[in-house]
Amino acid sequence: MPSPRPVLIIGSVAIDRVATPFAQSGDILGGAATYAAIASSYFAPTRLVGIVGSDFPPAFLRRYRKHGIDLAGLQTDPAGKTFYWSGRYREHFAGRDTLEIQLNVFENFTPVLPPSYRNTPFVMLGAIQPSLQNHVIDQLAGARRPFILADTFDLWIHTTRPELDRMLKRIDLFVINEEEALLLTGERNPVLAGRHLRRMGPRIIVIKKGGHGSLLFHADGYFATSAYPVTKFVDPTGAGDSYAGAMIGYLASVNRTDFSALKKAVAYATAVSSLTVESFSVDRLSAAGRKTIDARYRELIKITRF
Amino acid sequence: MPSPRPVLIIGSVAIDRVATPFAQSGDILGGAATYAAIASSYFAPTRLVGIVGSDFPPAFLRRYRKHGIDLAGLQTDPAGKTFYWSGRYREHFAGRDTLEIQLNVFENFTPVLPPSYRNTPFVMLGAIQPSLQNHVIDQLAGARRPFILADTFDLWIHTTRPELDRMLKRIDLFVINEEEALLLTGERNPVLAGRHLRRMGPRIIVIKKGGHGSLLFHADGYFATSAYPVTKFVDPTGAGDSYAGAMIGYLASVNRTDFSALKKAVAYATAVSSLTVESFSVDRLSAAGRKTIDARYRELIKITRF
Numbered sequence: 091m092p093s094p095r096p097v098l099i100i101g102s103v104a105i106d107r108v109a110t111p112f113a114q115s116g117d118i119l120g121g122a123a124t125y126a127a128i129a130s131s132y133f134a135p136t137r138l139v140g141i142v143g144s145d146f147p148p149a150f151l152r153r154y155r156k157h158g159i160d161l162a163g164l165q166t167d168p169a170g171k172t173f174y175w176s177g178r179y180r181e182h183f184a185g186r187d188t189l190e191i192q193l194n195v196f197e198n199f200t201p202v203l204p205p206s207y208r209n210t211p212f213v214m215l216g217a218i219q220p221s222l223q224n225h226v227i228d229q230l231a232g233a234r235r236p237f238i239l240a241d242t243f244d245l246w247i248h249t250t251r252p253e254l255d256r257m258l259k260r261i262d263l264f265v266i267n268e269e270e271a272l273l274l275t276g277e278r279n280p281v282l283a284g285r286h287l288r289r290m291g292p293r294i295i296v297i298k299k300g301g302h303g304s305l306l307f308h309a310d311g312y313f314a315t316s317a318y319p320v321t322k323f324v325d326p327t328g329a330g331d332s333y334a335g336a337m338i339g340y341l342a343s344v345n346r347t348d349f350s351a352l353k354k355a356v357a358y359a360t361a362v363s364s365l366t367v368e369s370f371s372v373d374r375l376s377a378a379g380r381k382t383i384d385a386r387y388r389e390l391i392k393i394t395r396f
Numbered sequence: 397m398p399s400p401r402p403v404l405i406i407g408s409v410a411i412d413r414v415a416t417p418f419a420q421s422g423d424i425l426g427g428a429a430t431y432a433a434i435a436s437s438y439f440a441p442t443r444l445v446g447i448v449g450s451d452f453p454p455a456f457l458r459r460y461r462k463h464g465i466d467l468a469g470l471q472t473d474p475a476g477k478t479f480y481w482s483g484r485y486r487e488h489f490a491g492r493d494t495l496e497i498q499l500n501v502f503e504n505f506t507p508v509l510p511p512s513y514r515n516t517p518f519v520m521l522g523a524i525q526p527s528l529q530n531h532v533i534d535q536l537a538g539a540r541r542p543f544i545l546a547d548t549f550d551l552w553i554h555t556t557r558p559e560l561d562r563m564l565k566r567i568d569l570f571v572i573n574e575e576e577a578l579l580l581t582g583e584r585n586p587v588l589a590g591r592h593l594r595r596m597g598p599r600i601i602v603i604k605k606g607g608h609g610s611l612l613f614h615a616d617g618y619f620a621t622s623a624y625p626v627t628k629f630v631d632p633t634g635a636g637d638s639y640a641g642a643m644i645g646y647l648a649s650v651n652r653t654d655f656s657a658l659k660k661a662v663a664y665a666t667a668v669s670s671l672t673v674e675s676f677s678v679d680r681l682s683a684a685g686r687k688t689i690d691a692r693y694r695e696l697i698k699i700t701r702f
Contacts, residue, residue, distance in 0.1 A: 182584060279629060280607075302608035312699050314699050316621065319587040320585075323585060354702055391702070393618050394700050396697070
């Protein structure tokens with residue numbers, strides 16, 4: 091076994107308040123970087139770049155520390171409050187509506203990598219503005235080019251397309267959900283969308299279909315996996331972020347990015363994100379432990395083989 | 397290799413006229429029994445029970461004969477016309493609307509099994525009225541109880557629930573699509589719906605999710621498979637019927653119904669139904685040949701293993 095390489099995660103850190111058709115959370119730890127970093131931490135040493143305000147609860151910081159996450163890149167702005175998001179999922183989880191959004195300290199966030207982070211070999215760019223994603227890539231001036239995973243969301247597809255297109259040419263692995271893949275490519279079918287996205291820059295594409303599994307597109311082939319059969323579905327928030335975090339973490343843990351390793355990374359990401367949806371916030375993900383993740387990974391092999 | 401056992405298919409035979417967002421068919425061969433019987437014929441000797449009118453084109457009969465389908469159970473009513481259905485798929489194939497329906501000879505159809513059919517060991521009941529499905533089961537009075545697969549659709553769930561519930565207690569394998577499984581069980585999740593359906597009677601459940609693959613529920617375990625990556629998507633009509641036909645045909649071909657055989661049957665059904673959607677009517681399915689089906693089956697193994 092190679093020793094795990096470090097992972098750098100850049101993205102939002104938030105205080106969330108979530109309503110589903112069945113339950114209502116309090117003010118909980120959220121943000122793409124939170125879900126991704128905790129997921130990644132199960133596989134590899136993980137560094138976090140983000141920003142919080144003076145109101146960020148010490149208990150939330152302890153949650154990161156419990157997972158050994160390096161917080162040298164977590165800025166605290168004592169003059170402001172943490173990014174706050176409140177949302178409500180519709181009936182049958184068919185979409186969600188934002189009830190309240192306060193960007194707060196996140197509004198003027200510029201990710202700055204501490205010098206000690208600049209050589210990180212595995213990097214995940216959460217779905218922040220594409221101009222900021224490019225700004226991070228500019229700072230990754232290590233001797234060896236890192237492997238970069240990026241995510242995005244529909245707002246950036248609609249509003250900052252040129253910066254997004256530029257970012258796509260500078261990354262290795264693009265992880266995107268099905269609706270956004272169709273929106274970005276104009277294709278009607280996720281298989282065509284995945285092929286189309288590879289022509290836009292990233293040599294590896296993962297299209298996530300939520301409860302219907304995910305698809306991997308690579309020069310060496312195509313891979314499709316089913317979802318883990320979740321029956322206790324509580325809150326989908328962060329599922330995609332923890333999926334991407336588990337992928338980059340697993341790849342760093344084996345220090346490989348070939349097709350075979352990528353398929354295993356997709357399977358681990360499937361297992362990890364199935365935990366995320368079983369509670370509000372990172373509660374289930376954080377409590378589950380690596381043994382539960384490995385058990386779900388093995389279960390995924392078992393239920394998909396014939 | 398065991399020699400294939402015969403299969404009996406009961407269901408609608410129709411003349412269809414289909415519009416999709418991209419193309420318009422002429423008057424084409426359709427009906428659940430048509431798709432299912434041609435799919436089954438690739439695996440096992442197949443017998444068809446249905447009804448047509450005096451207008452049924454000889455070319456359509458030749459299509460069945462090309463596949464060696466036994467037509468002793470295909471009634472012809474010289475006084476009437478064949479069941480006619482015209483429909484239009486909505487944008488992105490999100491549902492379909494019936495433009496015209498003429499039940500014609502199908503309105504008073506009572507499936508009668510020729511004596512030579514009554515010992516058929518593998519039977520598929522297409523989505524006809526549950527009372528007729530029960531009537532067929534009453535006639536299956538052979539020395540050995542057959543293995544029975546049944547399908548249904550939302551109209552029967554809404555209108556003839558007691559007969560449907562009775563039918564479910566008399567069959568072995570229920571093949572149903574995801575929306576109908578949720579409707580029938582009141583569950584919000586296909587995994588819970590599959591378990592719930594097993595408690596309603598059939599010991600084996602398959603839930604089809606169209607382009608997202610399918611799920612198998614059995615006392616020995618759960619199996620999930622991805623869809624074959626279709627890129628030339630023309631018309632989904634008959635995909636589910638050919639899926640069920642391929643399942644019953646494969647099981648008859650190996651004369652087994654254990655969990656391992658059922659998983660392989662699901663994979664063959666996935667391969668076969670991926671051909672159906674690549675043309676109007678049974679054109680692609682009929683032209684493909686067993687070699688193409690086997691190639692897609694092997695491809696499905698390759699793209700789902702990790």
